Amino acid sequence: MTQALFRALPAVDACLNALEASEPALVAATPRPLLRALVNRFLDGCRAAIREGRLTDPIRLSPEVLLPGLAAFAAREGAPRFRRVLNATGVVIHTNMGRSVLPAEAVEAVLNACRGYSNLELNLATGERGSRYSHVEDLLCTLTGAEAALVVNNNAAAVLITMDALCAGGEVVVARGQLVEIGGSFRIPDVMERSGAALREVGCTNRVHPQDYEKAINEHTVALMRVHTSNYRIVGFHSDVSVAELAEIAHRYGLPLIEDLGSGSFLDFSANGLPGEPTVRSVVAAGADVVTFSGDKVLGGPQAGIIVGKKAIIEAIKRNPLNRALRIDKMTLAALEATLRLYLDEETARRRVPTAAMMSAAPETLRRRASRLASRLRAACRERADICLVPGESRVGGGSFPENALPTTLVAVTPREGGAERLKRRLLATVPPLIGRLENHAFLLDPRTLADEEIPLAARVVREALETEDGGNAAMPPIAGL
Structure with missing residues (x-):
């Protein structure tokens, strides 16, 4: 039975042809040698699942069934390592996220x-x-x-x-x-x-x-x-x-x-x-x-x-x-x-200058922005999370003004299933990743460090993270789509 499952795996070239037909943008954006290596890694994950008894149905190995998971895997693992992230931490000069945003x-x-x-x-x-x-x-x-x-x-x-x-x-x-x-x-x-x-x-x-x-x-x-x-x-x-x-x-x-x-x-x-x-x-x-x-x-x-x-x-x-x-x-x-x-x-x-603008943002401006973000999140998340506004503090960061906090209005996202910690992990794997902070069992987003044009994007990736069935880091399992 195991050998039959191995034989049922599609060839690398067949997978590449299927990707070219169904995901032309992905194929165009990924160098061919890298795409071939990613297909091999994906198929290696399938082989490991067969050996471990986690994959026993040959139907799940057909190109049509494998293709969505393969495409998602190739898009995630083939993306540039240095990439844009959404900073919802409220830390304006965040060393881990590239410090200041350029004008x-x-x-x-x-x-x-x-x-x-x-x-x-x-x-x-x-x-x-x-x-x-x-x-x-x-x-x-x-x-x-x-x-x-x-x-x-x-x-x-x-x-x-x-x-x-x-x-x-x-x-x-x-x-x-x-x-x-x-x-x-x-x-x-x-x-x-x-x-x-x-x-x-x-x-x-x-x-x-x-x-x-x-x-x-x-x-x-x-x-x-x-x-x-x-x-x-x-x-x-x-x-x-x-x-x-x-x-x-x-x-x-x-x-x-x-x-x-x-x-x-x-x-x-x-x-x-x-x-x-x-x-x-x-x-x-x-x-x-x-x-x-x-x-x-x-x-x-x-x-x-x-x-x-x-x-x-x-x-x-x-x-x-x-x-x-x-x-x-x-x-x-x-x-x-x-x-x-x-x-x-x-x-x-x-x-x-974005850094100066973020540091100078008035509390009432931040509250209005937080309200817009909360409205977007409620529409996107529907019944999957509770959304509310809470008072909070931002930080300048970058070793500047260590004693002084800036008043802000935070948007608290409390998932109804899975918890805030799992939501935080899932958001690390979205495109782009969204970085916030955890407090009182809620995932908090600070609008101070989110640009107005990033608010719809933040709502989308939160929705995607809440909809993800896998509870771990989506970047880890090579055959998460199976």
Whole structure:
């Protein structure tokens, strides 16, 4: 009987021909060698089911019966691994989901940069070789008040090249409470050691005073450094030294002040209940000689490490050999320039930069959006789930504003069968996947991080997940359609 079942399995070519006839879009989108490999994997799953006694009816092995499951398997497993997801977590700058969403203008700029050749390092005034940084340097100086600017591939790189260019072989004085780890085991002391600079800690974990810095300065000191603790807060019995105070000390001793701002911002979000984060311009104005910050966090642009400051210092950093290894590519440059141009008008930036718009969204706007989402879900899910609105909180994320939550209205989906945990697993396998959060036995969707045009899509994939008969992860069983 087993051998008869094996013989009943259709040939690979027969399966490919059936897919070509019934799923032309799938076949066109999937390279032929990959599609053949997927058919083989699917048939291997059938063989395993025969050997294990889970498949005993030869009728279930006919091409007509196998085809829907095969097509679903090939579409799921043949899709690109890097794909779009729907973020309904309410975390605006979600590191696991690519951090900031680019403005439409930045997306268009990237497409233009990729469609043809560009003046990446071509000076159109002379026809000679130019600098790629010239496309954004003037913009950065205008927006921050700095004399010069440089962009590398992320803020960790910005700190590394700054330390290597200015501090190698010398001592850098930094407060003990600012020796932060920002995620992924990236630690400020490790970066300093890698650059060849020696760390000189001052103060205590919770308190540091101006005299602590002054006492630490000696003939080996090459810089004072201040690290903005953007991803955590020390509260209670705490004191710090301001940028202006530290700049005065540094300059009195002829030293540069380096400020690692981390998640830099050009906008003041205090009106949205997010106080306490300095803008890049305010730090430059307070006297910092070099300021480093991220392009893909609160700024809302592409991944980049931005360095602004005094012209002579930035020129020295530009000449550092690491600059070649850490430089940005044309796509990043195009996206960054387009994003920075939006910040030339603050109100335009708040509307057009998605990160800024999400952070600035008013509670009543979010409630209206949540109501639209809930209506869509009720129509799509019908009797399969209970849908209601509940008050909740969003987060900025990305190591920014760690103490401050943003009020929002959540949409709670409570399946009548199977539970919220199973719904969460099923939504990982939908196209596109939908990521939310679980609380109080409900699956919660935060409209803050869902664009208006994504609301119908979110409703569709929730309906599909609720209709899925398989209770596990649909991406796992190779013959889930049998």
